[in-house]
Amino acid sequence: xxxxxxIHTELNRLASLAGTNSVPQLLRIDTGDxxxxxxxxxxxxxxxxxxxxxxxxxxxxxSTIDELKDVANSLSSQLxxxxxSISPVEIDDEACVVQMRSNPPxxxxxxxxxxxxxxxxxxxTLLRYCxxxxxxxxxxxxxxxxxxxxxxGEDFVDTVA
Amino acid sequence: MTMSLKIERDKNRFRQIVRxxxxxNLRRYINHGEMIGRKGRDLVSIPxxxxxxxxxxxxxxxxxxxxxxxxxxxxxxxxxDDEGEGTGQAGSDAGQHIxxxxxxxxxxxxxxxxxxxxxxxxxxxxxxIQQEKARYRSIxxxxxxxxxxxxxxxVEALKRQVIEGDYDRQKPRVVxxxxxxxxxxxxxxxxxxxxxxxxxxxxxxGSMTDDQKAIVRTEAFWIDTWLRSQYDGVECRxxxxxxxxxxxxxxxxYHTRESGGTRISSxxxxxxxxxxxxxxxxxxNVYLFQFSDGDNxxxxxxxxxxxxxEKLVTRSNLFCYGQVESPYGSGEYIRSLEQxxxxxxxxxxxxxxxxxxAIFESIKHFLGKGR
Numbered sequence: 001x002x003x004x005x006x007i008h009t010e011l012n013r014l015a016s017l018a019g020t021n022s023v024p025q026l027l028r029i030d031t032g033d034x035x036x037x038x039x040x041x042x043x044x045x046x047x048x049x050x051x052x053x054x055x056x057x058x059x060x061x062x063s064t065i066d067e068l069k070d071v072a073n074s075l076s077s078q079l080x081x082x083x084x085s086i087s088p089v090e091i092d093d094e095a096c097v098v099q100m101r102s103n104p105p106x107x108x109x110x111x112x113x114x115x116x117x118x119x120x121x122x123x124x125t126l127l128r129y130c131x132x133x134x135x136x137x138x139x140x141x142x143x144x145x146x147x148x149x150x151x152x153g154e155d156f157v158d159t160v161a
Numbered sequence: 162m163t164m165s166l167k168i169e170r171d172k173n174r175f176r177q178i179v180r181x182x183x184x185x186n187l188r189r190y191i192n193h194g195e196m197i198g199r200k201g202r203d204l205v206s207i208p209x210x211x212x213x214x215x216x217x218x219x220x221x222x223x224x225x226x227x228x229x230x231x232x233x234x235x236x237x238x239x240x241x242d243d244e245g246e247g248t249g250q251a252g253s254d255a256g257q258h259i260x261x262x263x264x265x266x267x268x269x270x271x272x273x274x275x276x277x278x279x280x281x282x283x284x285x286x287x288x289x290i291q292q293e294k295a296r297y298r299s300i301x302x303x304x305x306x307x308x309x310x311x312x313x314x315x316v317e318a319l320k321r322q323v324i325e326g327d328y329d330r331q332k333p334r335v336v337x338x339x340x341x342x343x344x345x346x347x348x349x350x351x352x353x354x355x356x357x358x359x360x361x362x363x364x365x366x367g368s369m370t371d372d373q374k375a376i377v378r379t380e381a382f383w384i385d386t387w388l389r390s391q392y393d394g395v396e397c398r399x400x401x402x403x404x405x406x407x408x409x410x411x412x413x414x415y416h417t418r419e420s421g422g423t424r425i426s427s428x429x430x431x432x433x434x435x436x437x438x439x440x441x442x443x444x445x446n447v448y449l450f451q452f453s454d455g456d457n458x459x460x461x462x463x464x465x466x467x468x469x470x471e472k473l474v475t476r477s478n479l480f481c482y483g484q485v486e487s488p489y490g491s492g493e494y495i496r497s498l499e500q501x502x503x504x505x506x507x508x509x510x511x512x513x514x515x516x517x518x519a520i521f522e523s524i525k526h527f528l529g530k531g532r
Contacts, residue, residue, distance in 0.1 A: 090367040092404045092422025092458065099422065101368075105488055112490055131490030134515075 003031065003157055004150045011146055015043040024051055029153065033058050036153045041141045048149055049141035053126040055156035061122045065093045072098040072119045074159045079117075081148055086115055096121050111135075115142070124156050179262045180272060187276045191383060191521045205264050270390030273383065277525045281391065295347040304344025313343035357392040357446040357478075358439075359384065360432055363414060364453035366403040366423040373485040376514055377452040378415050380483060383524050384450060392446065398435060402428035404458075408435060424461045425453060425494065429468040436476060447477040450527070455484040455492025462497045470501065474508050481510045481527040491515075 001009075006029050014025045024039040034057030042049040060068070069091065076087050084102035091098050098119040105114035111132035118125045128142035144152075183190070264272075274281075300313055318337035322328040328335075363369075363377055389395045399414035400406055403421030406428040432449065440447055457465065474480050484495040495511055502509040512523040 088367070088420070090403070090422045090456075091420050092424075094404050094424075095422060095458065097422060097458070099367075101489060112488065114489055129490070136496075137490040137492070 002154075003029065003036070004154045007036070007150045007153045008146070011040075011043055011048060011149070014040060015045075031055075031057070031157055036156065038149075042143075047143060047145045049143045050149070051127070051139060051141055053142075053149075053152055053156075054123055055153070055160065056123040057157075057160055058122070059160050060120075060124075063096065063121055065091065065096050065098075068096060068098050068119050068121070071124070071159055072100055072117075075117065075119070075124070075155070076100065078155050078159065079152075081151060082115060082144070084115055086117055113140070124160070126152070179264065180268070183264060183269070184272050184276055187272060188521045191273075191379070191524065192517050192519075205266060205269055206262070266386055267390055270386045273387060274390070277521075277528065295349050297345045297347050299346045299348055300343050301346040302340075302343065304346060308345045310343045310345050314341055317341040317343055356394040356396070356444070357388055357448060358396045358398060359388055359448045359450065360398045360400065360435065360440075361414065362400045362402065362406075362428040362432060362449070362451040364403070364423055364425070364428075365401045365417050365419050366456070367418075367420040368423070368454050368456050368487050368489060369418070369485075370488060371418075373452075373454060373487055374415055376485050376517060376520060377483070379517070379520050380452070380514075380524060380527075381450070383520075384448075384527065387524075387528055388448060396440075400428050400431050400435070402431070406431040423453070423457050424465075425451075425457045426461050426465040426468055429465060429473055433468065433472040436473075442476040449473060449477050449480045450483070451481070452483045452485055453492070453494060454487035454489070455494035456487070456489070457492065457494045457497075462494065465494075466497060466501045469498075474502075477508065479508055479510065479527075481512070483512050483514050483523060483527070485514045486516065 007027070010027050010029060014027060017025070024041045025043070027036075027038045027040055029036045034055060036053075036055050038053045039051040040048055041051055060071070063071075069088070072088050076085075079086050084106060085104075086100050087103045088098050089101045089103065100115075100117040100119065102114035102116075105112050107113075111130055113128065113130045116127045116129060118127075126142075127139050129137050130140040131137040297308075300310060314337050315335055318335045318341040319328065321338075321341060322335060361377075361381055363374070365374075385395070385397065397411070399409050399411055401409050401414055401417055401419075402424065403419040404424045404427065405421065406424075408431060409417070428451070436442065436447060469480070482495065482498055484491055491513060495513060498509065498511055502511075504511070510527050512526045514520060514523050
């Protein structure tokens, strides 16, 4: 079974439990050399919302900053389906971390929203932030279709592989 | 004599009007940084679009005159042209003539101090630094014409004429010759001075854009202007940082953009070293201004707080932190500072600068402590 199919099945399972379990629900899929995990706040038939989407893997545990930059650039070109261009904003050679963000961030009367994808040794983490006018910035749930959610998992794993 | 007094009076009146207009528009000038590109060594050229420059006004002179000729009232004096083909419309706003006036930086600082209700700064009491100052205290036989001492020259000429017997009391004419010329000259004397150093620190990591730097530049201009008006000698130093920090010149400070991560502690370390090396707090009034979007990388906060508390705040008159909002909003660093120092610390002043319109209040907040 492909990773995409396994995520699909797990989403169905969690959706069926949604009425009985407390939210957020944790999705976790082992990939052999790591695992995909996500904190889901909503799951319905077509879409879902998550607070955090991560891929933790040993393959990145000893990566150099150049290797992480390659991963970041590769993800940058693949994640167009999130409908916001995500590119590296800050690169910390010392800590070996590449911070990527929606560039430009999405802005409207309700404030500013953007994705932040951190490529670090051992893991990739995707979050969504919102900064309403006059209020502090906070992590918010990212709403995506199930198709996009499954594709994210697949792309994260394939890029590192 | 009367004429020169009148001109002087008019000039003073004009200056008062200018000051009033500058005061009226100060918030706009501050927020939009209009003066920065107009700064000379001692003067700032300020555009005052609303200033009515003096002009003649004609009276009625008894009402309408008497016309002559064959025409009747209301009759056109010549046939008008045919209608043209143009499609444009006349503008509806009145035309404006922008008058530029020069204001000294001292005057500008004074206006700003009044308008922002800034307290005068009490230097930290120690004026141990000796500064060489030039004072025009002596007279010499040679010098540039611009420094010629008129009175002394004529006294010398008079003395010479009296000695030579050329002076006639009935016809008191005194004509200086070359040897009579006297010129003002200066002496340099060491004088104690209360000195200040302003150390600016700015985050130039990837998330800080040019708009944020423009805000920092505007703030720095007004801070400089104010502090220079309060101290005899002000030195400015600049530190930039992303994950690493370094001391740079002013131009580099405002025009560098790096793509590295954000480690504020690196700037504090460089600042502390700089103070150790060149600006002992026993001799200098130290002002620290830091600007960042507050997106410090999580694990660095603890180290930054330690350095700030132990090495910087205790040794400075004032530490001001301006958190400039980036396109991604404002980071969490200011909250960490709040937790460590509180909102009412006597030396630590925190300000969130959402956009250009917040600069005015931010400067007021920074300089309102009078330290």
